[in-house]
Every structure is written in structure tokens, then in C-alpha cells.
Amino acid sequence: MLHEPAAKTGKDLAFAYKRRLGVIMFIVYGAIYAAFVAVNLVKPVLMETVLFSGLNLAVVYGMGLILLALVLALVYNRACGRREAAMSGAGASGAKGAGR
Amino acid sequence: MGILPVVLFVFFVALVLALSFYFASRAKSASGYYAAGSRIHWGVNGVAFAGDYLSAASFLGICGMIATAGYDGFLYSIGYLAGWIVALFVVAEPMKRLGKYTFTDALDAKFNHRGIKLTAAISTLVVSLCYLIPQMVGAGVLVTPLLGLPHAAGVLMVGAIVITIVATAGMTSTTYVQFIKGGLLIVFSTVLVVAVCIRGLTPTPDQGGRVPFRQYRTLAASVKDGAITVSDSAWQVAGVKEAKKMSFARLVRDGASTWWKVAGDPASGTVSLLETQSGVTQQGGAQLVNGTPASRENVLAPVGNMEVIAGKTGAEARTGPIGPFKLLSLIGDRQSKVRQWKEIKFADGADKVTVYYPVLTDGNRILRPGLQFKVEGTPLERIDFASLMIALFLGTAALPHILIRYYTVPSPAAARKSTIVAIAAIGFFYVLTLFMGLGAMTSGVINLTDNNMSAPLLARSFGTFLFSMISAIAFATVLGTVSGLIIAASGAVAHDIMDKFAGVIKSDKQKVFAGKIVAFAVGFIAIVLGIVFKGVNVTFLVGLAFAVAASANLPAIVMMLFWKKTTGRGITASIIVGVVSSIGLILLSPTMYELYGLDPLSAPIPLKNPGIVSIPLSFIAIVVASLLTQKSGKANQDADG
Numbered sequence: 258m259l260h261e262p263a264a265k266t267g268k269d270l271a272f273a274y275k276r277r278l279g280v281i282m283f284i285v286y287g288a289i290y291a292a293f294v295a296v297n298l299v300k301p302v303l304m305e306t307v308l309f310s311g312l313n314l315a316v317v318y319g320m321g322l323i324l325l326a327l328v329l330a331l332v333y334n335r336a337c338g339r340r341e342a343a344m345s346g347a348g349a350s351g352a353k354g355a356g357r
Numbered sequence: 358m359g360i361l362p363v364v365l366f367v368f369f370v371a372l373v374l375a376l377s378f379y380f381a382s383r384a385k386s387a388s389g390y391y392a393a394g395s396r397i398h399w400g401v402n403g404v405a406f407a408g409d410y411l412s413a414a415s416f417l418g419i420c421g422m423i424a425t426a427g428y429d430g431f432l433y434s435i436g437y438l439a440g441w442i443v444a445l446f447v448v449a450e451p452m453k454r455l456g457k458y459t460f461t462d463a464l465d466a467k468f469n470h471r472g473i474k475l476t477a478a479i480s481t482l483v484v485s486l487c488y489l490i491p492q493m494v495g496a497g498v499l500v501t502p503l504l505g506l507p508h509a510a511g512v513l514m515v516g517a518i519v520i521t522i523v524a525t526a527g528m529t530s531t532t533y534v535q536f537i538k539g540g541l542l543i544v545f546s547t548v549l550v551v552a553v554c555i556r557g558l559t560p561t562p563d564q565g566g567r568v569p570f571r572q573y574r575t576l577a578a579s580v581k582d583g584a585i586t587v588s589d590s591a592w593q594v595a596g597v598k599e600a601k602k603m604s605f606a607r608l609v610r611d612g613a614s615t616w617w618k619v620a621g622d623p624a625s626g627t628v629s630l631l632e633t634q635s636g637v638t639q640q641g642g643a644q645l646v647n648g649t650p651a652s653r654e655n656v657l658a659p660v661g662n663m664e665v666i667a668g669k670t671g672a673e674a675r676t677g678p679i680g681p682f683k684l685l686s687l688i689g690d691r692q693s694k695v696r697q698w699k700e701i702k703f704a705d706g707a708d709k710v711t712v713y714y715p716v717l718t719d720g721n722r723i724l725r726p727g728l729q730f731k732v733e734g735t736p737l738e739r740i741d742f743a744s745l746m747i748a749l750f751l752g753t754a755a756l757p758h759i760l761i762r763y764y765t766v767p768s769p770a771a772a773r774k775s776t777i778v779a780i781a782a783i784g785f786f787y788v789l790t791l792f793m794g795l796g797a798m799t800s801g802v803i804n805l806t807d808n809n810m811s812a813p814l815l816a817r818s819f820g821t822f823l824f825s826m827i828s829a830i831a832f833a834t835v836l837g838t839v840s841g842l843i844i845a846a847s848g849a850v851a852h853d854i855m856d857k858f859a860g861v862i863k864s865d866k867q868k869v870f871a872g873k874i875v876a877f878a879v880g881f882i883a884i885v886l887g888i889v890f891k892g893v894n895v896t897f898l899v900g901l902a903f904a905v906a907a908s909a910n911l912p913a914i915v916m917m918l919f920w921k922k923t924t925g926r927g928i929t930a931s932i933i934v935g936v937v938s939s940i941g942l943i944l945l946s947p948t949m950y951e952l953y954g955l956d957p958l959s960a961p962i963p964l965k966n967p968g969i970v971s972i973p974l975s976f977i978a979i980v981v982a983s984l985l986t987q988k989s990g991k992a993n994q995d996a997d998g
Contacts, residue, residue, distance in 0.1 A: 269454070269769065279446035280919075286442045287750075293435070294746045298739050301732045304428075304725040311686020315428055315725045316791075319435045323784045326442050330777045333446065337773060 270344035275337045282329050289325065293318055362825040363504060369829040370518060372537075373836055377522045377530040397529075399771040401536050403778020406762055408535025410437070410753075410783055411542055412488075412838040413495025413809075414899035415790065416831050420815075421808035422729065423794020424661065425697065427722070429729035430794055433900065434787035436746050440753025440903075441783065443911075445776045448754040451918050453763045453772035459845070460760040461853040464913055470925025471858060476932040478853035480909040481757040483936055485846040486882065487905050488756065489839060491898035493887020496835045498809045499828055509888050515832075516884035519839045523847065523876040531840040532765055538833040543782060545826050546789045549812070550681070552819045553796035557676035558687055562662050562801040564818035570801060571658050573715060576608075576630040580623040587630065598710075600703040605712055606630055607705065613648035618714045633714040634658060634698075634805060640707035657713065659814065660698050661803040664717055668692035681792060685724065688795055693720030695798060698805060713805045723798075741965050745900055748968030752903025755910035757845040758838070839883065847875040890952075900966065901943055908971035909935035916979045927983030935975035942967035 269275075296303055296318075304315035397405070415437065422430030455463040461477035493512045500511030522530060561570040577588040585594050585606055595607045595614055604619035608630070617630035634657050637645040644651035647658075666674040667690040676687065687693060694717045702711045722728065730745070731738035753759065763772045797803055797811035802818050804810050813831060817824035851871035856862035862871060890898065912935060913928045943949060947957035948965050964970065 269450075272450075275450065283442060283446040286439070286446075290439050290746075290750060294743060297432075297726045297732050298743060301726050305721045307686075310682050311690065312682060313689055313721070313724055316685055316689070319428075319431055320788060320791075322435050323438050323787055326438055327777075327780050327784050329442065330445055330780045334773060334777050338770075341770065 269341075271337065271340040274340050278333060278336055282333055286325065286329055290322060293322060361821050362828065365825040365829040366504060366832065369833045370836075373534050373833060374518070374521065376533050376537075377525040380530040380533065396767065397532055397765040399766050399775040400778055402532065402762060402766050402771070402775035404539045404782055405532045405535035405765075406539075406759070406775060406779035407543070407782035407786065408537075408539030408834070408837050409758060409762060409841050410779065411539060411786055411834065412899070413492045413498075413831070413835050415786070416542065416546075416812060416834055417495045417498060417809040418491065418899065419787075419790045420794045420797060420812035421810070423791060424797035424803050424811035424815075425808045426729035427695075427718075427795070427798070428724050429726055431791045432726060432730070432746070433749065434790050436749025437753065438780070438784050438787050439750050441776065441780045443751060443754040444759070445773065445780065447918070448760070448914060449763060449772045449776045450769040452760055452914075453766065453769045458761070458764060458852050459848040460757045460910065461849065461857070463760070464917060464928060465857075465925075467917070468925035468928070470929065472929030473925055473932075474853050474858040476929050476936075477910075477913070478849040478858070480932050480936050481849035481853070482846050482879075483940065484755075484757055484902060484906045484909065485842045485849070485879070486886070487902035488758070488899065489842050489879075489883040490886045490890050491902070492835050492839045492842070493883050494890050494898065495809060496832065496839075497887060497891060498807060499813065499832050499835070508891050512884055512887035515835055515839060516880050516887075519836055519843060520877055520880040522836065522840045523843045523880070524873040528761070528765060528844055531837060531844060532762075534833065534840065535837040538830060538837050539782065541826075541830045542834060543786050543789075545823070545830055546786060546793060546812075549816055549819070549823065549827065550789050550792040550796070552823070553792055553800075553815070554681055554684055555678045556800075556819075557679045558663060558666050558684065558799055559675045560663050560666060560670060562799065562818075564801065565820075567818070568659070568801070570662070573632040575632070576617065578606075578619075578628050578630050580626055580628055583623070585619070585623075585628065585630075596705065598703055598705055600701050603701070603714075605633070605701075605703075605714075615648040616710065616712045618712070631715065633712050634660075635713065636711045636806075637705075638709040657805045659802050660696070660713075660715075660805060661798050662696050662801050663688070663693060663799050664696050665692065665694040666690075667720075684792065684795070688720055688799065689724030690720045693723075694718065695720065695723055697798075698803070700805070723795075737963055740969060744904075744964060744966040744969035747972065748900065748904035748907045748966060751907035751911050751968070751972060755906040755914065756903075757849070757906075757910070758841040761845050761848065762841075839880075843876050843879050843883070844872075846879045847872040850875040901948075904943070904966055904968040904971065905936065905939045907968055908939040908975050912972065912975040912979050916976070916983075920980075920983075922983050922987065923979065924983045924986045926986040927979045927981075930982035931975045931979035934978035935971060938974045939967045939971035942971060 304313060306314045308314055308317050419430050419433050452463050455466040460481055461474055464477050465473045493515060496515035497508035497511040500506045500514065501508060563570045576592060578585050585597060587594060591610055593609045595609045597604055597606045606617045606619055607614050608617055616633050616635040618633055619628050620631050621628040634647055646655050649655055667687050696715050697718050698713050698715055700711060700713050726732045730742040732742055766772050766775055793812050793815060797815040800815055800818050802814040804814060813824060813828045816827040851868050855871050856868055862868045909932050913931045916923045917928060942962050942964060945960060945962040946965050947960040950960040951957045
């Protein structure tokens with residue numbers, strides 16, 4: 258009766274690292290998002306402030322949040338990919354060593 | 358209605374159905390039907406994620422809200438996209454590692470608890486239905502201008518086509534439909550934004566010469582002993598109505614009566630009368646539009662334009678082609694003024710009157726929060742706004758039809774990569790929504806009775822081809838999203854309840870058959886709800902679905918992954934509290950009271966968005982219930998398989 262996974266995946270040696278990194282990045286993004294909501298709530302007039310090229314804080318902050326999500330996602334993927342490769346390399350050489 | 362819209366519409370529907378029949382052979386097994394055999398490439402799945410996510414709410418609802426409320430509509434774009442961060446950093450890989458066909462699989466993987474099976478399945482059904490309503494409303498909205506059919510016909514058509522798709526080929530065809538549609542939506546939205554920039558801004562938009570710009574008149578009038586007399590004697594004042602601290606005068610000329618907004622201080626002896634648009638339902642049901650009988654030709658005129666562009670008016674204000682940032686800076690300029698339209702309803706004797714009157718809004722107010730959400734209002738109104746933003750942020754990672762897409766790829770790494778593709782595609786599209794919405798706001802294309810059509814009508818201002826393509830893609834958007842939702846719902850009933858909970862499914866074949874039967878039932882319910890909720894802004898409805906998902910599912914997912922003391926009963930309690938509290942708060946909210954035909958101010962719950970109450974309640978429930986059931990429940994192990 259257990260709900261088994263769709264596809265059997267091997268032991269993920271990088272899991273703990275990925276989870277920790279994910280939580281840290283979530284907190285970073287969450288804090289910036291919370292600050293955005295807070296500014297809108299506490300001092301919405303501040304959002305009218307023109308920063309550059311006639312664009313105000315509301316537009317720059319809003320689009321910045323969208324862009325930041327993509328940047329963090331790419332950084333996260335690169336870090337996870339590297340750790341997965343390193344761990345699988347270490348796992349493979351460990352297995353090799355054990356076989357000697 | 359031209360032939361091109363019909364041809365393109367039929368082509369897209371035929372394409373969708375052909376894909377379904379082509380992939381039908383892959384849907385014989387439960388794995389093929391519910392999870393596309395876990396063989397979808399992460400790149401395809403990423404764009405399909407975008408297809409799933411960029412539903413009627415994103416394309417129709419957000420653009421419509423930006424067109425009428427400026428930056429406040431863009432807040433939805435920001436919140437929806439931010440939600441993908443939660444999906445990527447917290448949910449994506451564990452979901453793939455733990456689940457099989459449904460969201461319940463992952464929640465129940467460590468517990469094998471009957472309560473989780475039942476409540477998570479019910480939660481999936483509830484969230485899917487909440488999300489289905491705006492999609493069906495969007496379908497009805499689309500077919501009216503595209504094919505000249507009534508709203509109900511559009512809803513029925515979507516229901517019938519989607520049931521065919523789901524009953525034929527399940528998740529594989531849904532994935533490829535979403536992939537194609539997601540890609541096309543982004544490409545043609547980009548084309549639309551480029552067209553908006555090339556056309557530039559003008560105070561007298563005429564849709565490229567297709568629709569003459571309509572100038573609204575102002576009449577001078579005098580006031581004596583409270584009676585208004587128009588200076589131009591061709592107009593007779595037939596009555597004055599007071600509503601929400603405003604006055605509206607009914608003027609008669611050549612036998613036709615129209616409504617005018619009274620501006621100025623009557624005590625000074627002179628006032629101005631501003632021309633409005635109006636719809637009147639007379640006793641007996643006859644409809645008048647702007648004083649004459651409603652017909653296919655006599656409808657409310659489309660609206661929306663800039664009166665002043667960065668301090669300039671008239672011909673010198675026309676910009677010609679401009680870049681996207683220049684467009685934003687000109688609309689948001691302190692010296693710009695946008696003519697917006699507000700609605701007010703009142704009774705005039707036996708007649709029910711709806712008046713649409715113009716207001717001038719400063720540009721700097723358009724491009725900052727406050728026109729829709731009362732961020733400078735009462736503490737309660739501010740809490741309501743915060744509640745919405747929390748639900749949008751936390752809701753994405755808890756949507757069943759999004760979560761099941763993680764099962765269509767072969768590995769957790771592929772799940773992660775497909776989420777990143779989704780963030781790129783969806784993020785880019787959401788940036789486009791701001792330009793499409795503002796383009797509609799300033800191009801004289803807004804339908805006063807339904808802002809959901811703003812983006813397709815903006816496309817129509819550039820010609821029939823773009824309108825037909827955008828509308829047909831938007832219709833395919835609805836088809837794809839509804840298919841995904843119905844699969845999520847049918848998986849919840851057939852896999853979670855009938856198989857895992859009740860144990861009545863004896864074979865893989867039976868599970869697929871049961872899923873198809875459930876798809877019929879859910880499709881039927883969706884059709885009925887789509888007709889009932891006609892006219893409500895679809896992105897607002899989706900915001901409510903996010904609140905239910907964030908309340909019912911997210912606390913359970915997060916605590917299951919990160920708190921080792923979580924128990925099966927804790928998860929069950931959390932889901933029940935999340936569903937009941939969020940739905941209960943919505944049903945007693947001012948928004949629903951308005952739909953019931955009651956006074957919204959008499960609603961017992963003053964909040965329109967329940968998330969700020971129901972999400973913490975759900976977290977509290979899981980902590981308390983888990984701590985109380987430590988002996989009877991298994992502690993959660995590390996989610997690392």
C-alpha cells in the first residue's frame with residue numbers, strides 16, 4: 258500500500274548540501290520579497306521614486322525580483338550540478354578503491 | 358466576425374486533438390496516463406510548466422487588471438513568479454524523489470497513513486476545482502469576440518474538448534499541448550509588445566485608423582434651487598440620482614436619455630456635466646446601451662487613453678515608436694494623465710442602471726501600488742494585501758497540477774532543471790504582461806464590462822491576424838491548463854482514494870479507466886462553475902485558488918520535509934484545517950457576498966484573501982497534532998531516499 262516513487266533513483270550523496278543551499282537561497286529571496294511587500298504597505302509613495310531612465314522604484318524592484326529569481330535559480334543549479342558531479346566522482350573512486 | 362479567426366481557432370483545436378490521439382497509445386498504463394511514463398525531457402517539461410502556469414489568469418486576468426488598475430495587476434505577476442523560488446529551492450527534487458503519480462504520493466511516502474491518502478486527495482480535488490473555475494470563465498470570455506458565441510457556449514466547448522483530451526491520452530498529450538502552447542504564447546506576446554512599442558503613445562488612439570477615437574463631451578449647466586439646467590437648450594434634465602457621494606443627471610435629447618456625471622460645486626451656481634456610458638435594464642428585461650436599444654452594433658464603446666503625455670497634449674504629445682523603458686517612463690511620468698473608467702450601479706425607478714464614468718489618474722499613480730489594493734487604506738485593507746502576496750508566494754509550490762509535472766521527468770536533477778527553464782520562460786512572460794496591460798490601458802481597447810479581454814482586444818487593434826493568433830493560443834492555454842487540472846483531480850480520486858485508500862482498484866487498466874470516468878465528472882462540474890462565475894476577474898479567482906493551495910498543502914509539504922517530528926495525523930490535521938479555514942473564509946468574505954447578491958459590507962469576514970489567517974492555522978495544526986500523536990505516528994525520517 259505504500260506510495261512508491263515513480264522512478265527508482267539511487268542514493269543522492271549531494272542531497273544534504275542541496276537542501277541546505279536551497280533553504281539559504283529561499284531565505285535570501287524570501288527576505289527581499291518580504292521587504293518589497295513591506296515597502297508597499299508601509300510607504301507606498303516611496304515606490305514613485307524615479308531611480309534611472311524615468312523608471313520608478315516600483316518597476317525596478319518588481320522586475321528586479323523577477324530577474325533575481327532567475328539568477329538565483331541558475332546559481333543554485335550550477336552549485337548543485339557541481340556538487341553532484343564531485344560527489345559521484347568521489348563515490349566512484351571510493352568504490353574503485355574498495356575494489357582493489 | 359471574419360473567416361481567419363475561425364480558421365485559426367479550428368486549426369489549434371484540431372492540433373490539440375490530433376496530439377491527443379497520437380499519444381493515446383502511450384496512455385494504456387497508469388504510469389503512461391498519469392506521469393507520461395516519466396520520459397519527458399526536462400527542457401520540454403520546463404516549457405510545459407510555463408504552459409501549465411501561464412493560464413487564463415496570467416494572460417487574460419493579469420493583463421486585464423493592469424489595463425484597469427495599473428501596477429497593482431503587475432503585483433500578481435511578481436507574486437506568481439516568486440512562488441517558483443519556493444518550488445525550486447524547497448519542493449522540486451524531494452517531490453520527484455518521493456512521489457509517483459500524485460501529490461499525495463509524496464506526502465504519504467514516509468507514513469502510509471489512510472488519513473493522508475483521503476485528505477490530500479480531497480485537497481487536490483478542492484484546489485483543482487478552485488483553479489478550474491477561472492480557466493472556464495476565461496474560455497467563455499474568449500469565444501464571444503472570437504467566434505461570436507455566447508459565454509456558456511465557450512465554457513461548454515472547452516469542457517467537451519478537454520474531456521476528450523484527458524480521456525484519450527492523459528499526461529503525455531497534455532505535456533506536448535502545454536509545450537507548444539507555452540512557446541507560442543511567449544513568442545506572440547513578444548510580438549504584441551514590440552507592436553505596442555512601435556506604435557508608441559498618443560492621446561487619441563484610433564487603433565491604427567480602424568476605430569475612430571471617441572471624444573467625450575462636457576456640457577455647461579447652471580444650478581438654481583437645486584435644479585440643474587443645461588446651457589444648451591437641446592438637452593433636457595429628466596432627473597438626478599445620488600450614488601456614493603456623486604451625482605448623475607439623466608439628460609434627454611431627441612427622445613434618447615443618457616447619463617452624465619455632475620462635476621463641480623452646485624453651491625457655486627454652475628456645474629459641468631461629463632458624458633458617461635451607461636447600460637440600463639428596464640422593467641421587463643429590455644436593455645439599453647447609451648440610451649438606445651442594445652444590439653450587436655450598439656454596444657458600449659471601448660475605452661482607455663492618455664489625456665496628457667509627460668505634460669504634452671494633442672498632436673505634439675504623440676511619441677511615434679519608442680523603446681519599452683521609455684514607454685514605462687512616459688506612462689509613469691508625474692505630468693502624464695490617464696483616462697480611466699469607473700463603474701457605479703444604482704436604481705432609477707424600475708430601471709437598473711450601470712454608469713461608466715471617466716476619471717483622470719496621474720501617471721505616477723498608475724505605476725505604483727494603490728489603485729486596486731488599498732495599501733494606503735485601513736489596517737484591514739493593508740492586511741488583505743499582505744495576505745494576497747503571501748498566498749501568491751506560497752501557493753505555486755502547492756498546486757497539484759504543477760506538482761504532478763515533476764513525475765513526468767526521469768530524475769530529480771531533471772525536475773530541478775525543468776523548474777529553472779520554467780522560471781526563465783514564465784519570468785519573461787510576466788515582464789511582458791506589464792507592457793501588454795499598459796498597452797491596453799492607453800490604446801482605447803478596454804471592454805467596460807469585462808477587462809479579461811484586454812490583451813486579445815489589444816491584439817485586435819493591430820489587425821485580425823494577431824488577434825486571431827493570440828485568441829486561439831489563449832484558448833489553447835485554457836485547454837491545456839484545464840487538462841492538467843482534470844488529470845490532477847482524476848489521479849486524486851482514482852489513484853489516491855479508489856486505489857490506495859479504498860483498495861477497490863484491482864489492476865492498472867482499471868485505474869486508467871476510473872481516471873477517465875472521473876475526468877468526465879470533474880469536467881462537467883467545471884462547466885457548470887464556469888457559467889456561474891461569468892464576469893469575475895479571472896486572476897482574482899486564481900489568487901483565491903492559490904490561497905487554498907498554500908493553506909491546505911504547503912504546510913504539510915514543508916513540515917514533512919523539514920521537521921522530523923511530523924506525523925501522519927499531523928499532516929492530516931493540517932490539510933483539513935487548511936482546506937476548511939481557507940474555503941470557509943472565502944465563502945464568508947465580501948467578494949462572495951457580492952456574488953450572492955448581498956451587501957459586501959455585511960460579510961462576517963472582512964478579509965478578501967484568507968491566506969494570512971489560514972496558512973498559519975494550518976502550520977499550527979500540524980505542529981500541535983504531530984506533538985500530540987508522537988507515540989502513534991512515525992517520526993519523519995530524512996527525506997533523502
